[in-house]
Amino acid sequence: MNVARPARSPITNGVATLHDIIVTMRDGARLATDVYLPAKDGALLPGPFPVVLERTPYLKTRNQTNTPDGAFWASRGYAFVTQDCRGRHKSDGVFISYPVEGDDGVDTMGWIMKQPWCNGKVAVTGSSYYASTAQAILCRNPPGLAAAVIRVGAGDYHEDGAWSGGAFQMTHNVNYALGLAALGKESLANSAVQKAFEKALETKEAFKLMQRSPLGAGQSVMALAPTYDGWYQEWQNHELYDEYWKQDGYRFDYRNAPDVPILLIGTWYDEFLGGMLDAYTGYAEGKTAPVQMVMGGGFHSSVYTMATVAGDVDFGPNLPMDVPGMILQWFDQYVKGADRGPRNSRLFHAFRIECGNGEKTKSGNLQAAGSWQVFSQWPPADATAQKFHLSPDYVLTLKAPAKGALSYDHDPANPVPTIGGNVSSGLQIVRAGPADQRGDLTLLQCNDTHPLAERPDVLSFSTPPLTKDTEVSGPVTVTLYVSSSAVDTDFTAKLVDHYPPSPDYPDGYAMNIADGIVRARLRHFSQQGPGYRRLYAQREEPLMPGEIVEVTIDLWSTSVLFKAGHRIRLDIASSNFPRFDVNPNTGEKFAERRLPPITARNTIHMGPDHPSHISLPIRG
Numbered sequence: 001m002n003v004a005r006p007a008r009s010p011i012t013n014g015v016a017t018l019h020d021i022i023v024t025m026r027d028g029a030r031l032a033t034d035v036y037l038p039a040k041d042g043a044l045l046p047g048p049f050p051v052v053l054e055r056t057p058y059l060k061t062r063n064q065t066n067t068p069d070g071a072f073w074a075s076r077g078y079a080f081v082t083q084d085c086r087g088r089h090k091s092d093g094v095f096i097s098y099p100v101e102g103d104d105g106v107d108t109m110g111w112i113m114k115q116p117w118c119n120g121k122v123a124v125t126g127s128s129y130y131a132s133t134a135q136a137i138l139c140r141n142p143p144g145l146a147a148a149v150i151r152v153g154a155g156d157y158h159e160d161g162a163w164s165g166g167a168f169q170m171t172h173n174v175n176y177a178l179g180l181a182a183l184g185k186e187s188l189a190n191s192a193v194q195k196a197f198e199k200a201l202e203t204k205e206a207f208k209l210m211q212r213s214p215l216g217a218g219q220s221v222m223a224l225a226p227t228y229d230g231w232y233q234e235w236q237n238h239e240l241y242d243e244y245w246k247q248d249g250y251r252f253d254y255r256n257a258p259d260v261p262i263l264l265i266g267t268w269y270d271e272f273l274g275g276m277l278d279a280y281t282g283y284a285e286g287k288t289a290p291v292q293m294v295m296g297g298g299f300h301s302s303v304y305t306m307a308t309v310a311g312d313v314d315f316g317p318n319l320p321m322d323v324p325g326m327i328l329q330w331f332d333q334y335v336k337g338a339d340r341g342p343r344n345s346r347l348f349h350a351f352r353i354e355c356g357n358g359e360k361t362k363s364g365n366l367q368a369a370g371s372w373q374v375f376s377q378w379p380p381a382d383a384t385a386q387k388f389h390l391s392p393d394y395v396l397t398l399k400a401p402a403k404g405a406l407s408y409d410h411d412p413a414n415p416v417p418t419i420g421g422n423v424s425s426g427l428q429i430v431r432a433g434p435a436d437q438r439g440d441l442t443l444l445q446c447n448d449t450h451p452l453a454e455r456p457d458v459l460s461f462s463t464p465p466l467t468k469d470t471e472v473s474g475p476v477t478v479t480l481y482v483s484s485s486a487v488d489t490d491f492t493a494k495l496v497d498h499y500p501p502s503p504d505y506p507d508g509y510a511m512n513i514a515d516g517i518v519r520a521r522l523r524h525f526s527q528q529g530p531g532y533r534r535l536y537a538q539r540e541e542p543l544m545p546g547e548i549v550e551v552t553i554d555l556w557s558t559s560v561l562f563k564a565g566h567r568i569r570l571d572i573a574s575s576n577f578p579r580f581d582v583n584p585n586t587g588e589k590f591a592e593r594r595l596p597p598i599t600a601r602n603t604i605h606m607g608p609d610h611p612s613h614i615s616l617p618i619r620g
Helices: 070-074 101-113 129-138 157-162 170-182 191-200 203-212 226-237 273-284 323-336
Strands: 014-024 030-040 049-056 079-084 118-127 145-151 262-269 291-299 348-354 369-375 383-390 404-410 459-462 470-484 490-498 510-519 549-562 567-573 600-606 613-619
Touching: 014 070, 014 101, 030 070, 030 101, 049 101, 049 129, 049 323, 070 079, 079 101, 101 118, 101 129, 118 129, 118 323, 129 145, 145 323, 157 170, 157 273, 170 191, 170 203, 170 226, 191 203, 262 273, 262 323, 262 549, 273 291, 273 549, 348 470, 383 470, 383 567, 383 600, 470 490, 470 510, 470 567, 490 549, 490 613
Parallel strands: 049 079, 049 118, 118 145, 145 262, 262 291, 291 348, 348 549
Antiparallel strands: 014 030, 030 079, 348 369, 383 613, 404 600, 459 567, 470 549, 470 600, 470 613, 490 510, 490 567, 510 549
């Protein structure tokens, strides 16, 4: 069975659509809902039918590219229900991103179960915000749930969306809030307000807002949409993992989900990768129904486009996925009961990134490659974590080095620019996915075209050229022993595949594989809530200038084949802007910053007593 491009069941019916049905919630809010039903010659078929449900803040009539719409489902014998979330478009109420979706989803499920066209089996699905509405239902376990397909969805919004390792996810948060507000009710009711948000979303204007951040209450364009500014302020003010982030919708308790078949679809360069990895473990724990993962090589929007190109890299013809076909096959098999292949329970389908020969395609992208592998668990059982130690001579080595230290200055006024990575919003500013780690003057965050590794505030460690192909598949973490002249600062880590020089890339090509960040005063993480892999910062402790402390940076997971002749590289710095906010080194909480930024002298310590290293899961 080809999971990436499964055979689709044929179209057998016409479609009839019922627009703007009102479904009343428990508090009286009226949510606008469309229903697509199988028909023949313009007349409804008698049914009843299995139902597919999606709930969205992005307009229920919008047909996203390669996302199965109502006609797709009804023509194949399903009823399809799509609904505007509370406070969005034609639905009543006030929109607050995420927390209300559990109650509203359960109430919608109850309404569906009473309809004559429903056969008692409902499947939920969705990507991005839709994925959160689907999981909000799934983890409430209302009657009727039969299966689910979750695509590129957050697992815990504190670590997946608003924050990461203690840093504010600037590119995502600013663009996401502006984009939702631009189509919110305050904006749609006033053309001047809508134009103001549209202008704010322009590349230069959005970038200025990121540079100005934090955006105080009523002190930015967000003030034109007070309800949206309200929850954005909450995000800024709750940097620790507290009761605010434990609300349903911001996090999901997988233990409460029903024992039903669940398919998860993600990408290695998605901002929500960590949440998808958690979900794969969490939904399967203690359950017997199939839970499978399909992890592609692209970025967040690749789930819609299925393009071979991600960022500046062409991964070749094996990458594209027929996502609608995958979802259809899953629901045909586990909702309709059709025979669509083996019913394996715990499979992880991983696209392995495989390096090319360093040439450009006709379109100007690095020509890479990749292939699909199937594992019975994740991490793969045959992957062994190996520590590659940082040494004072800038080498990554399996042997612990002699004692040493390397220092650099982190100047908040001159942050290291974001070049590619796990970004889902703000793609006009940061190109999501892999890219050569050098400056790009088409990006506002770049002032030159020099390799980032040449900056004095970036420490770059590499293995010698590999003598054989080396596969890294599984979780990646970086442990550093650090000190600083400041009471707070950040440390970033980036895993890079450094290609050898070629005619198209005389300096080689430094392809980012995975990255992460940790805010030093929030370095104490603990396991909390329903997370199965994630650690959360619940207290802060300033640095004592000069004191050596241990910090851990989570780079989530990857699957990549480093080819012979390439070098495995690790870049350490203290900023990655605008993906993350820039730490001013003053020790203030993000939303309460008032002091002028200061330059921090940051040091990485190495050797037997301070074994700074990157842990890589090596297969073979």
